[in-house]
Amino acid sequence: MESITKNRQSLDTLRAMVARAYGDDHVPSRTGRWVHELRHGWFNVAYRIRLRDGRHVVLKIAPARDVDVMTYERGAMATELAAIELIRARTTVPVPDVDFVDASGELGGAGWFFMPYVDAENYGVIRSALSACEQDRLDGALGRATRELNTITGEAFGPLAGPGVAGWRACFLSMVEAVLADGSRRGVDLDYARLRALFAAHADCLDEVTEPRFVEWDLWDSNVLTRDGEIVCIIDHERAFWGDPLIEAGFVATRLPSFGNPAAFLRGYGKPALTPGEHDRRRLYNLHLTLVMLIETAYRGVTGPRHLSWVRARLAEALALF
Missing domain, CATH: 3.90.1200.10 (Aminoglycoside phosphotransferase (APH), C-terminal lobe)
Known part of the structure; x- marks a missing residue:
């Protein structure tokens, strides 16, 4: 779904995010199709990315900090990460693993995190x-x-x-x-x-x-x-x-x-x-x-x-x- 809150990034920025999360050895080559936007969501942008070793992961990026969102949506990514931790610790309900989190905003102007892709x-x-x-x-x-x-x-x-x-x-x-x-x-x-x-x-x-x-x-x-x-x-x-x-x-x-x-x-x-x-x-x-x-x-x-x-x-x- 389309939304002005989706903080889409260039291929170079996505490669830089992969490098920060997984290391330079896992950055996809500049050739071939290694990234696909997952479009069903309506708030954050999410990408399915194939790492150089063939693994598929999902990158989720929060809206840019200068984008106006509803009051309850402020800090939504931190809420999601806290929810995943709670669910994993206190229930058997299946939720994604979290591979890496960057809340600095240095890349993409917002927080983002990686998780393994679930083939389902x-x-x-x-x-x-x-x-x-x-x-x-x-x-x-x-x-x-x-x-x-x-x-x-x-x-x-x-x-x-x-x-x-x-x-x-x-x-x-x-x-x-x-x-x-x-x-x-x-x-x-x-x-x-x-x-x-x-x-x-x-x-x-x-x-x-x-x-x-x-x-x-x-x-x-x-x-x-x-x-x-x-x-x-x-x-x-x-x-x-x-x-x-x-x-x-x-x-x-x-x-x-x-x-x-x-x-x-x-x-x-x-x-x-x-x-x-x-x-x-x-x-x-x-x-x-x-x-x-x-x-x-x-x-x-x-x-x-x-x-x-x-x-x-x-x-x-x-x-x-x-």
Whole structure:
């Protein structure tokens, strides 16, 4: 996907990054096709690179430091690296290894890191070609993986690196306010006063959440790599935080059917039904999510009317739940 946040680099800079990470002996020759951009993401740029010894690795580069991003996206690469470390240390959910990290910005004007290439298929890409049974199996596995991620507990609600707050209500409402402020700053056409009042009027249900849990939040099928009908890797962890597990992507469709059928995910997660309070929280989370989806288009440089129309329709559905 195209986005102005993608910090693409010249072949010479990519070769310099390889040299810094793996040594001069592994730098690809100047001839032949040794680099391929992986285009499914919408924030960072990622390249698949063949090293001189034949190994394939992935290079992920953060947006340039002078590119304006949404408030919650600041420091996203550091969040991803912290999330990978947490997941690897405290769960069995498969995540990428990290070969090398450079946060200096000396090359490419931003942070970047290398990881081994995982030879697998992207579930979001191949989903429509799978049978209903195969989709059901993978959705159930995604539910189980999400549940295991949510077993990781934290000390406070908020960013993985802190600072956090003691209550989920204060944390979530601050997340909402940051998104609305991002939209206002870019002139996104919304009734901001009405939205703020709506969140405030329905915030009591947030007090049911008392324990900070690791939340991946962006765990859609497009961030799942599969092989032979099994999940072999979860990727793109830059949106993780300490929060309420019910805010996870797999629960979106419980109140917004346009996002698919959540039955297999819920079965895998071990949560066949939501309580009334959870339904109320999910309404708030869906409204927050669809606002993010709309406002981020201004930060990605998306102008296509088809996508904007689709996002506006999802926001209208989320508002209709109230």
